[in-house]
Amino acid sequence: xxxxxxxxxxxxxxxxxxxxxxxxxxxxxxxxxxxxxxxxxxxxxxxxxxxxxxxxxxxxxxxxxxxxxxxxxxxxxxxxxxxxxxxxxxxxxxxxxxxxxxxxxxxxxxx
Amino acid sequence: xxxxxxxxxxxxxxxxxxxxxxxxxxxxxxxxxxxxxxxxxxxxxxxxxxxxxxxxxxxxxxxxxxxxxxxxxxxxxxxxxxxxxxxxxxxxxxxxxxxxxxxxxxxxxxxx
Numbered sequence: 001x002x003x004x005x006x007x008x009x010x011x012x013x014x015x016x017x018x019x020x021x022x023x024x025x026x027x028x029x030x031x032x033x034x035x036x037x038x039x040x041x042x043x044x045x046x047x048x049x050x051x052x053x054x055x056x057x058x059x060x061x062x063x064x065x066x067x068x069x070x071x072x073x074x075x076x077x078x079x080x081x082x083x084x085x086x087x088x089x090x091x092x093x094x095x096x097x098x099x100x101x102x103x104x105x106x107x108x109x110x111x
Numbered sequence: 112x113x114x115x116x117x118x119x120x121x122x123x124x125x126x127x128x129x130x131x132x133x134x135x136x137x138x139x140x141x142x143x144x145x146x147x148x149x150x151x152x153x154x155x156x157x158x159x160x161x162x163x164x165x166x167x168x169x170x171x172x173x174x175x176x177x178x179x180x181x182x183x184x185x186x187x188x189x190x191x192x193x194x195x196x197x198x199x200x201x202x203x204x205x206x207x208x209x210x211x212x213x214x215x216x217x218x219x220x221x222x223x
Contacts, residue, residue, distance in 0.1 A: 034210070041216075043203070043216050044154065044201075049211060089153055089154075098167060099156070101153035104152075
C-alpha cells in the first residue's frame with residue numbers, strides 16, 4: 001500500500017539547535033516533494049519544493065534533501081527559534097493536480 | 112493579492128440542515144481544491160477543479176456537492192451531514208506555472 005510517514009508525532013528541541021524532520025514514502029514515484037508549515041487552526045503554508053533530480057534545496061534557515069533511492073526527504077531548520085514551533089507536513093505529487101500529505105510532525109522549540 | 116479567503120470561519124449545523132462553504136481567490140489560479148482535515152491528521156483531498164471543471168472526486172459521499180461558478184470562486188454545498196463530517200475544511204488554489212498550493216484559513220465545521 002502507499003504510505004507517507006513522518007518521524008514521530010512531536011519533536012522537542014532547544015532554541016538555537018538544528019531541527020531535522022524526516023519524510024519516508026513507499027510505493028510512490030513522485031516527480032517532486034513539497035514541505036508545508038501548518039499552525040493550529042490555520043491552512044498549510046508552502047515552504048519548499050524539491051524535484052526528483054535535485055539532491056538538496058535551501059532557503060534561508062531551511063534545507064531540504066531528497067533521496068529517491070531511499071525514498072526519503074529530510075527537512076532541516078537551523079538556528080531554530082520558538083516561532084518555528086508548528087506542524088510540518090511533507091507532500092508528494094502523486095498524479096496530475098494531486099498532492100498527498102504525510103502524517104505531519106509537530107515541532108516544539110523551547111527558549 | 113496572494114490570499115485565499117474562506118467563509119464562514121466557523122459553522123455549526125444539524126444533520127438535516129443545508130449549508131454552503133465559500134472559497135475565493137484573485138490570483139488567476141485555474142486549479143482549486145477542497146480538502147478535509149480531522150484533528151491531528153493531514154489534509155485529505157476531496158475535490159479538484161481545473162478551469163472550472165471537476166477533474167478529481169476522491170470518492171466523496173454525495174452529501175458533499177462542489178461547485179465552481181467562475182474561476183475565482185469555489186463552493187462546497189453540504190446536505191444531511193453526519194457528526195463524523197465535523198472537521199476543518201480547507202480550500203486551496205494553484206497556478207498553472209507553479210507547483211505549490213495556496214491554502215485558505217479553513218472553515219471549522221461542527222455537525223450536531
